[in-house]
Amino acid sequence: MLAMPEINCIKLMRNQKSLSINHISKTLGINWRTAKKYADEDDLPVEIERKKSGMMYEQKWGEIVGDWLWEDQKLKRKERRNNKGIFSALQEMGFRGSYRTVSYFIKEWREGREDVEDETKDKNYERLIHPPAEAQLDFGLMQAVQDGKYKDIHCLVMSLPFSNAAYVIPLPAENQECLLHGMKMIFKQLAGIPKKIRIDNMKTAVIKPRNRNEEAVFTDEFLHFSNHYGFEPQACNPYSGNEKGSVENKVGYVRYNFITPAPVIEDLEYLTRLLEQQLTTDRQRIHYKKQVPLQELLEEEHQYLLELPEEEYPVFKEEKVKANKYGEITLDKVKVYVPKAYNYTGLSVVKYWNRFKVLSPHGEVLYEDNRPYMHKNREIPWKSILKAWLSKPRSVPYSRFSTYLPGRVYEYFNISNLSIRKERINWVLALLATHDMNEINNEFYELLNGQTDALKDPEAHPYDVDWNKYDQLQKAPEIEGEVR
Incomplete structure (x- = not known):
């Protein structure tokens, strides 16, 4: 039997394009009789009659048992007939079938009713078996x-x-x-x-x-x-x-x-x-x-997996956009400035997973960059972390946050003297009021040498260290996955 799309194709070729049966047969590579059958004969759905067989359905016994079961639904559980009682009552009426025949009928009758007793339901979970691939x-x-x-x-x-x-x-x-x-x-x-x-x-x-x-x-x-x-x-x-x-x-x-x-x-x-x-x-x-x-x-x-195709699937999405009067388009809910964008009535944006490019109606690339969410990040709450370290300076080397410190600040705190470590934490904590942690790391020498107001007093930071020489001696961290 042909699939429905194939049947539709045969009907279209026969009725809309008026092609002959021979032509359809040769074009689709199917038997002439098959083409004739689906081209000219009506393929109407036929309702299948499912008639149950057996003595419980072909004779009066099924109707009798059904009536008994229906009556029993209105009674308390302990007053209802069980399978054995129903079978015995049927035998007294001349029933010549087996007990199993009656039991199968009762089970099927109960499963077909919405008000099935809870006792007939299997409340156990089935253990799932996962096939490979x-x-x-x-x-x-x-x-x-x-x-x-x-x-x-x-x-x-x-x-x-x-x-x-x-x-x-x-x-x-x-x-x-x-x-x-x-x-x-x-x-x-x-x-x-x-x-x-x-x-x-x-x-x-x-x-x-x-x-x-x-x-x-x-x-x-x-x-x-x-x-x-x-x-x-x-x-x-x-x-x-x-x-x-x-x-x-x-x-x-x-x-x-x-x-x-x-x-x-x-x-x-x-x-x-x-x-x-x-x-x-x-x-x-x-x-x-x-x-x-x-x-x-x-x-x-x-061995059950499918083979990789020879050609990779190109992943991208192209959309039509329009720039506002400031030359901005909206991408990932962020306004992005595109040079010359307002000169065109319509633009195309090609989006990849990590970047995008904006095209003019003539295919010229006006702008391309990383997608806005590639730059999205959140500040680490260094102020609250350093305040916690002040109360427990001994915990600094073992803290999960110490590995997040930039390299120079990390080495600055890496000292065994707890009182000095505490003073250094206080000093960096004061700088966080006007700088973020990366700025402190990048401008570390200038800040340490007293080029800010916070360090003009020579007693504000009594530890005179030549950090330029120290950096030359310092080796890069060798711990895998750790970046300073």
């Missing part, structure tokens, strides 16, 4: 420290429940460009593509969530992406995070094992490599149930 996907919000400031990281986490392996790509946002770029990166790390990927109802992929009567409706861009890579997208029911419990647990596992406390990073590419290295090492641990290393299970799962 099926994955679950979700975002998790985490944070890192970049350039001395907090940066929100939207980690795209993919879990493979069969092997319990995980892959994580840190991203700056959760829009469609970031989602598809992150999935591409995961496929590269995995060196394959899962056959099915379950997601929640994120707006970047799902237009309309699934309900009791209809399947979920995915965005055209996400369907185009899934068709290119060959996986089947699956959407969860609304408010049903348990349907992707594996990745929900994996988001927490990644957060508490690899990104707590917040790591110091150079950029997202650095964090991507760091997480890939950590998760590769993590796959040497033993599976909690199967008692074999995760890596062995992942290697077994690899």
Whole structure:
């Protein structure tokens, strides 16, 4: 039987284009009789009659038992007939069937009623068995420290429940460009593509969530992406995070094992490599149930994965925009100035996951830059942290925040004398009233040598140190993942 799109094509060629049966048969490469059948014959749906057979349905016995069961619904539980009592009563009436036949009928009757007794329901949860090459996907919000400031990281986490392996790509946002770029990166790390990927109802992929009567409706861009890579997208029911419990647990596992406390990073590419290295090492641990290393299970799962396509999917989104009279366009809810933008009635913006470019109607690139959220960060509350250190100066080397200090300030506090450390903390705390921590680090020599009002008094800072010589002797930190 042909699929409906093929049947529609045959009907169109026959009725709209008036093509012959032979022509249709040769064009579509199908049998002449098949072309004739679908071109000229009416293919009307036929309602299938499902008639139940057996003595309980073909004779009076089913109707009698149904009446008894209906009457019993109005009585208390202890007063109702059980299966054995009903069977005995039927035998007294001349019933020649078996006890099993009666029991099957009673079970089917009860399951078909809305007012089924609670005792007939199986209240146990079914243990899920995850086949290989099926994955679950979700975002998790985490944070890192970049350039001395907090940066929100939207980690795209993919879990493979069969092997319990995980892959994580840190991203700056959760829009469609970031989602598809992150999935591409995961496929590269995995060196394959899962056959099915379950997601929640994120707006970047799902237009309309699934309900009791209809399947979920995915965005055209996400369907185009899934068709290119060959996986089947699956959407969860609304408010049903348990349907992707594996990745929900994996988001927490990644957060508490690899990104707590917040790591110091150079950029997202650095964090991507760091997480890939950590998760590769993590796959040497033993599976909690199967008692074999995760890596062995992942290697077994690899044979079920789809191959990567020869050509990568280009991830971008193009939109039409219009500049205001100041030559500004709105991108990611931020006003962006574009030179010469007001000279044109309409512009095009091509958005990638991390950057964008603005094109004139003639295709000229007017402006390109990183997307605004790439520069988005939050200040570390250094004032409250330093005040806490004043009360406990001994805790400074062991504090999670000490690794976030810029290099010169970090070395300035790295002294064994607690009274001197306390005075130095006080001095930096006073500077925070007019400078941020990065400015203090960049202008450290000038501030220390008394070029600000705070240090004109020679007794304000009695520790005369030649920091230029000290910097020449200082070695770069060797701790992996630590940037000063």
